[in-house]
Amino acid sequence: MRILPVRSLAIAVLLAASAAPAASAPAVPAHEQVRAQWRASDAVMLDRHGAPVQALRVDRQARRAPWVALADISPALPLAVLQAEDTRFMEHGGVDLRAMGQAAWDNLFRERPRGASTITMQLAGLLDPALKAGPGGRTLGQKWDQAVAARALDAAWSKAQILEAYLNLVAFRGELQGVGAAAQGLFGKAPSGLDVAESVILASLLRAPSASRAIVARRACALARDLKAATPCAAIDAVAQRAFSRQASMAPLPPAREAAAQLLKGAGENVRSTLDGTLQRHVQAVLRQQLMALRERHVADGAVLVLDNATGEILAWVGNAGGSEVDGVTAARQAGSTLKPFLYALALERRLLTAASPLDDTPLEVTTPSGLYAPQNYEHDFKGIVTARASLAGSLNVPAVRTLMLVGLERFAAQLRALGFSSLGEEADFYGPSLALGSADVTLLELTNAYRALANGGVAGGATLQARARPVARRRVVDAGAAFIVGDILADRAARAATFGLKNELAAPYWAAVKTGTSKDMRDNWCIGYTARHTVGVWVGNFDGSAMWDVSGVSGAAPVWRDVMDYLNRDLPGRAPQAPAGVVRRTVTWQPALEAARPEWFLKGTETSRVALLPAEQRLPEIVYPADGAILAVDPDIPAGRQRVFFLAHGPRDLRWRLDGTEAGSTGQQAGWAPAPGKHELVLLDGTGREVDRTTFTVRGAE
Structure with missing residues (x-):
């Protein structure tokens, strides 16, 4: 006969003593307090209507889902857990003396020891870090304190509260802590949807979270038999095999990870954004579809931003639909021709040009420190003498460089900085005359928000992703009349017909001002435009810097821009804005006839009815x-x-x-x-x- 070891005897006596009322019960946290202190490992970004649009992993120590109420857990799981861990849970007062006695006997006469911790005792250990077991298990003092704490918990909490807290706090496997993370991570479902096979597998993981699949399946099968469940062992084994081979992940949500990275900082927080979830999903789908269509032209990446003109709220932020980790909304890329509207607005504002002014589109060579700079048009031809309206609408390069020389490089750079292009360096001479053609690197966020300033009559203000954020200070950076005239040019399909034709993605059936741009060597492709209510910016290209193959603004970014704009204007089509004070309209004739006589907008004091070119x-x-x-x-x-x-x-x-x-x-x-x-x-x-x-x-x- 084996003699009872002193250590085992002492533990049995101590735990038996815990059945008596404690002289001074430890302070027990309230169930509501424990629930309130629970933090999911993910932070969740909500859209403007309160619907979740993106979860972002913040806490890397463990994977935790939001707290799950007992009523939202499938009844199969609590039954399986009680059968596996604590069959007399509903009967004892936190400490099961009968189980302790049986465990002491088994430890004496069986090779494999058996524990006697109740679910309430386990919960006490989860709530108090001082009761955490060390490498050699819990000490006698910890065992005593755990039993005393369990008695206090049982007296203060209901059985349902104890079971609910236990299922949320206990670790199931690896980094999966709590029933919410375990159900989603292993089975891809909410706890309410767990079936018998999944429940017995989770219950079998509690005693050995790192056990092999075969061991877990065997224990789960035995547990199902104890529960007299009809689920066969083969089905349980198949479920275990799928669960253990599945890459643990949380619930999929509409992709807005780049926007979420801007807002979500703390684990478990829910932050309301300005995004419109329905619009976000539509934009994501449209961009992905266009990238698939452009795949054979070596286009892999893209980004879209949608702004509310009145508030600056970001309604859609798709940083990338091509699979890269780069955020195309905040990445700096070469602007191409998208900076030209701001150049012409400055020339109009300073009364150096009118929209009817003739400009010279003939070969030009400008000497720079690095050599001669000879700008070329996109079609590698020259139009001769053209109006400023036709030059901007048709995105002609040589007239833009001549306009920059007229305005002044430093003055134009200062205007861009005032519009919010923080990525533009302080030394404009670094870019030289090519700044007129967009040689500077800008972000889609900067560029789209600058076009929003044109949409708002030249008044600029910051864009925001935070719902109910404090109003951003607004400032005038472009003359209202100049902004209006530039918008009218960008909406003039007849003026851009010489370059783009009359039928293209830019020719919307409602009023919309829009400009495309393509950077050097076709590395970046842009389409930015606005109506009275929204500004939409689109970029497509390759984040690795490689060139696209024969992709222009009209064929690359413009189809996405048009689709998004059509969606935004489906119920209330955009209308042309009213001319502000200080803008007048005159019918103009040219001699010789550069264009047919037509009405034109002028800043008051610059109007004319006849433009004659001297030999x-x-x-x-x-x-x-x-x-x-x-x-x-x-x-x-x-x-x-x-x-x-x-x-x-x-x-x-x-x-x-x-x-x-x-x-x-x-x-x-x-x-x-x-x-x-x-x-x-x-x-x-x-x-x-x-x-x-x-x-x-x-x-x-x-x-």
């Missing part, structure tokens, strides 16, 4: 570059002796330059001037020495 020999000589008020900068990376500025002028070849009172050669000379820091005055003289034009400019740089 080249009769045109007044003028300085083209540098423009009056221009700011140039010395490049510190280029040796001072090799830097040159080339002055440009219109007029006959016998014109001469005078710089700061000193003769500087004829306009036909190409030697260039070595820039010196400071303010300078440049005068253009005719063949008789008479002044015909004058400009002042500043050179920045170290002395």
Whole structure:
């Protein structure tokens, strides 16, 4: 006969003593307090209507779902758990003396020891970190304290509360803690949908969460027999095999992970966003469909942003439908022609141009520190003399560069920064004349919100993803009249017909202002546009930087833009905005006839009814570059002796330059001037020495 070990005897005596009322019961947390302190490992982003749109894993220590009420758990699971862990749960007061005695006897006479912890005792251990077992198990003191705590829990809580808390706090397998995470992670369903096979498998995991599939299936089969369930062992084994081979994941939700990453920071929190879940799903599907259609043209990635013009609220944020981890809404990409509307708005605002002004679309070469810059149109042809309206609507490149030279590089860069392009560097000279054609890197968020400023009559304000956020300060950055005229040009399908034709994705059946853009080497493709209520921005391309194959703005991003806009305007089609104060309309004729006579919008004071072009020999000589008020900068990376500025002028070849009172050669000379820091005055003289034009400019740089 075996002698009872001293340790086993002491434990049995101690636990038996716990059946007596404790002299001083420990403080027991309220069930409501435990439930309130529970935090799911995921944070959930809600849409503007309160529906979940994305869950994001925040806590990496364990996988926990939201707390599940006992009424929302399939009855099969509590029955299986009680059968496996605590058959007299409804009878004892937290400590099962009969089970303790049986466990002590089994530990004496059986090779495999048996535990006697009730569900209430296990819950006490889960609630109190001091009762957590160490590598060698719980100490005698911990066992005593656990039994005392279980007695106190049973006295303070109902049996239903104890069972509910236990099922939510207990670990089932790996990082899956609680019934919500276990049901979803192993079986892909809510706890309310667990069947008998799944329930006995979960109950069998409680005693050995890391056991092999075969062992768990065998224990589950035995448990099903004890429950007199009709589920055969073969079915249980098949369910276990599927569950253990399944990659644990939480419930799938509409994809908005990039937006969620902007908002969700704390585990278990529910944050309401400005997103519209229905619109988000529609945009995601449209973008994914277009990327599939463009797959053979080497297009893998895309992003879409939808803004409410009045509030700046982000209604849809699809960072990428191509499978990459990059967020295309916040990634900086080359802007292409999408910056041209802001350039023309600045020229209109400063009254340097009108929409009826003729612009020169003929070959142009501009000297830069890196060599000659010769802009080309998308179709590699030149239109000759065209109006500013046709130049912007048709996205002609050479007139845009000439307009930049007229406006001034630094002034245009300052305007872009005022519009919110924080990704634009402080030194505009880094981009040079190519800034007119969008050589700068911008984000889809910056670009779409800048177009929203045009939609709002030139008033800019930040975009927001946080519902009920404090109103963002608004500021005027573009003259209201200039913004209106630019919007009218971008909505003019006749004006862009020479480049895009009359029937294309840009020609919506409602009023919409829209601009496309394609970056150098076809690495980025944009379509940004707005109606009175919404602004939609679309980018497609490749995050790895590789070029697309023969994809333009009309064929790449525009179909997505049009589909989203059609959806937004399905009930209330967009209407043309009313002209603001200070804008007048006149019928204009051109001589020679660049266009047929038609009405045109003007800022008050710049209106005209006739635009006549003088023959080249009769045109007044003028300085083209540098423009009056221009700011140039010395490049510190280029040796001072090799830097040159080339002055440009219109007029006959016998014109001469005078710089700061000193003769500087004829306009036909190409030697260039070595820039010196400071303010300078440049005068253009005719063949008789008479002044015909004058400009002042500043050179920045170290002395």
